Amino acid sequence: MAEMIKKCPECGGINLFANKEKGEVICKDCGLVVEDKMVDFTQEWREFDDDGAEKRRRTGAPMTYTQYDQGLGTEVGQKADLYKLGGKVKNKFFRLRKWQYRISTAIERNLKLALAELKRVSSYLKLPKSVEEEAARIYTQAVQRGLVRGRSMESVVAGSLYAACRRHEVPRTLDELSEASGIEKKEVGRTYRFVTRELGITILPSNPADYIARFASSLKLSAETQSKAVEILEKAQKAELTSGRGPTGIAAAALYVSALIHGEKRTQREVADVAGVTEVTIRNRYKELLDKLDLEKDIKKVKKKKRK
DNA sequence: AAGACGAAAGTGGTTGA
DNA sequence: TCAACAACTTTCGTCTT
Numbered sequence: 538m539a540e541m542i543k544k545c546p547e548c549g550g551i552n553l554f555a556n557k558e559k560g561e562v563i564c565k566d567c568g569l570v571v572e573d574k575m576v577d578f579t580q581e582w583r584e585f586d587d588d589g590a591e592k593r594r595r596t597g598a599p600m601t602y603t604q605y606d607q608g609l610g611t612e613v614g615q616k617a618d619l620y621k622l623g624g625k626v627k628n629k630f631f632r633l634r635k636w637q638y639r640i641s642t643a644i645e646r647n648l649k650l651a652l653a654e655l656k657r658v659s660s661y662l663k664l665p666k667s668v669e670e671e672a673a674r675i676y677t678q679a680v681q682r683g684l685v686r687g688r689s690m691e692s693v694v695a696g697s698l699y700a701a702c703r704r705h706e707v708p709r710t711l712d713e714l715s716e717a718s719g720i721e722k723k724e725v726g727r728t729y730r731f732v733t734r735e736l737g738i739t740i741l742p743s744n745p746a747d748y749i750a751r752f753a754s755s756l757k758l759s760a761e762t763q764s765k766a767v768e769i770l771e772k773a774q775k776a777e778l779t780s781g782r783g784p785t786g787i788a789a790a791a792l793y794v795s796a797l798i799h800g801e802k803r804t805q806r807e808v809a810d811v812a813g814v815t816e817v818t819i820r821n822r823y824k825e826l827l828d829k830l831d832l833e834k835d836i837k838k839v840k841k842k843k844r845k
Numbered sequence: 846a847a848g849a850c851g852a853a854a855g856t857g858g859t860t861g862a
Numbered sequence: 863t864c865a866a867c868a869a870c871t872t873t874c875g876t877c878t879t
Contacts, residue, residue: 723857730858783870804848815871820850 644680647690651676654718655694661717662709664702672701679732688728695720696728703740708747710785712813745779745788746770748812752792755811756803766795769826776829782822786814790822 652673659669675697679685685693695718702709711729715722733740746767753763769791773779779787789812796803805816805823812819 726858781869786870805850806848816849817851817872818870821870824850 647680647685648677651680651690651694654691655698658694658698658714658717662698662713664698664709665705665707668698668701668705668707671704672698675700675732675736675738678736682735684732684735688731689720691718692720692724692728693732694718695725696732699725699729700733700738700740703743704738706744706747708743708751710748710813743784745784745791748785748788749792752788752808752811756792756796756807758792758796758801758803759799762792762795762799762801765798766791769795773826773829778822778825778829783814783818785812786818786822788812789814790819790826793819793823794826 655669655672655676659672672694676694679693679697695714698718699709699711699714702714711722711726714720714725718725732738749763749766749770753766766788770779770787773787773791789808792812793803793805793808796808805819809816809819
């Protein structure tokens with residue numbers, strides 16, 4: 538692409554994220570899909586002979602997981618075909634058809650409802666389409682594996698969405714998902730863990746830097762403050778202050794310090810609220826940051842400036 | 846008076862026997 | 863399966879601006 542889009546037309550955010558795999562550019566602040574036509578023209582296979590080419594080429598209706606039957610459908614035997622068959626075989630096919638019908642309607646009815654719910658929550662959170670698709674895929678798998686049994690459909694939807702967000706590095710906090718779906722935070726977390734474990738979905742621990750952009754914009758902090766916060770985060774990671782800690786807490790603390798240094802002071806309360814952690818957590822992380830990264834001088838500088 | 850700080854007790858989840 | 867444990871929260875009292 539000759540020219541990169543620098544700002545999100547929706548919210549003016551500068552934190553755009555190019556996901557080549559999905560062919561999209563996403564604004565991490567508001568989730569808007571800024572550009573979805575990053576077409577990859579290269580062919581990912583080579584053709585040696587007609588046979589191989591036949592197998593690898595694909596055409597057909599596009600498949601999507603946000604349709605309950607993925608845009609495809611299977612029915613056992615068409616009626617017209619069945620009457621051509623003899624007695625025994627015909628009976629067998631009728632039995633199969635009946636079972637197919639029973640199983641598929643049960644699953645499909647559930648899926649239809651669930652996907653409607655999924656779309657609702659997803660649009661409430663302004664999640665990009667790619668995340669919605671992923672979540673739908675995860676949910677479909679969960680249903681097929683019978684993981685919904687004993688759990689409410691809504692909580693599994695929320696869990697799937699959360700997992701999809703994490704995989705696409707479009708982080709939403711558990712609190713936000715909880716609010717959007719009306720499911721308790723604990724429950725969302727529980728089903729999230731359950732579903733990812735059962736389906737063997739590996740999720741990289743979320744990077745605190747991913748949260749900075751969104752927190753900063755809801756606190757109306759400047760771009761310098763934001764990049765300083767990311768800088769602090771990097772140092773913190775090298776000092777091994779980040780492992781084992783909640784990423785939102787770290788992100789919040791880094792942002793708080795960075796705001797102090799740039800004279801854009803926000804109270805711990807304010808930062809804590811947007812990050813969905815408590816002031817105490819911010820204080821703890823904040824203290825650690827000061828201890829290990831000697832940022833004291835930076836803060837003192839600001840204080841001196843103020844006195845003048 | 847509001848915000849920052851710190852101690853203490855409680856919660857939910859992970860881990861290791 | 864249970865107890866120890868770490869991270870985080872809630873609550874509350876004290877200090878600072």
